[in-house]
Amino acid sequence: xxxxxxxxxxxxxxxxxxxxxxxxxxxxxxxxxxxxxxxxxxxxxxxxxxxxxxxxxxxxxxxxxxxxxxxxxxxxxxxxxxxxxxxxxxxxxxxxxxxxxxxxxxxxxxxxxxxxxxxxxxxxxxxxxxxxxxxxxxxxxxxxxxxxxxxxxxxxxxxxxxxxxxxxxxxxxxxxxxxxxxxxxxxxxxxxxxxxxxxxxxxxxxxxxxxxxxxxxxxxxxx
Numbered sequence: 001x002x003x004x005x006x007x008x009x010x011x012x013x014x015x016x017x018x019x020x021x022x023x024x025x026x027x028x029x030x031x032x033x034x035x036x037x038x039x040x041x042x043x044x045x046x047x048x049x050x051x052x053x054x055x056x057x058x059x060x061x062x063x064x065x066x067x068x069x070x071x072x073x074x075x076x077x078x079x080x081x082x083x084x085x086x087x088x089x090x091x092x093x094x095x096x097x098x099x100x101x102x103x104x105x106x107x108x109x110x111x112x113x114x115x116x117x118x119x120x121x122x123x124x125x126x127x128x129x130x131x132x133x134x135x136x137x138x139x140x141x142x143x144x145x146x147x148x149x150x151x152x153x154x155x156x157x158x159x160x161x162x163x164x165x166x167x168x169x170x171x172x173x174x175x176x177x178x179x180x181x182x183x184x185x186x187x188x189x190x191x192x193x194x195x196x197x198x199x200x201x202x203x204x205x206x207x208x209x210x211x212x213x214x215x216x217x218x219x220x221x222x223x
Contacts (some may be wrong), residue, residue: 048143050126059118128172133205142205146170149204153177156200160192164219175201175210180219190216 073084097104131149133142150170157166157177162184169176177197181189193214201209 047125047132048127048130048141052121052126055118055121131172131204132207134207144204144206149206150175152204153197153200156196157193160189160196162189163193170210173208173210175212177212177214179214179216181216182219186216186218190214 069084073087077083127143129146130143131146133144135141150168153170153175154166154168157163157168157179160179162181163179164182165180167178169178175197177193179189179193193216194212197212197214201212
């Protein structure tokens with residue numbers, strides 16, 4: 001056959017599709033392993049340290065005001081002016097009052113307590129409501145708020161058959177769980193709670209999982 005004059009062939013090569021040999025075959029078992037933990041064999045990291053911005057700001061402000069007042073008074077005396085009245089009165093009181101005076105003891109006690117409070121703030125990490133989690137990466141740190149962890153435990157406990165209400169009080173070392181069951185045997189409910197909550201605590205990924213204390217009771221009688 002002859003082709004029509006002026007016509008052009010529009011035939012283009014079709015894309016080649018390679019058949020995947022893996023189709024139709026059973027998938028290989030998942031060999032993914034969790035990333036190795038850091039900070040030693042168990043991945044434990046230290047607690048989060050608070051910045052202590054409010055105490056540090058208060059101390060810095062007080063020191064700035066006190067230092068500025070003293071510098072102003074010293075400059076005034078060097079300029080042949082009389083010292084401020086409060087400084088002269090303070091010097092006279094300190095020179096005249098004995099060490100066993102009541103006001104001297106009160107002032108010393110207040111200063112000692114304030115210094116002790118600042119030392120405690122300096123050597124303790126703070127942020128007690130933030131629970132550190134296990135580290136799986138050397139540059140990443142994670143923490144879980146106590147209220148969030150307690151809510152997780154409460155939700156898991158409410159999934160148990162027979163549980164009517166749950167109250168969870170979570171501390172750094174211990175989790176107190178108080179459940180109310182309106183049917184089923186109390187021992188059975190408690191056994192289920194122990195199993196489920198132990199798994200839930202392990203799933204939180206905390207560096208120091210809290211110890212569980214579970215108590216199950218019957219609802220009180222109305223009236």
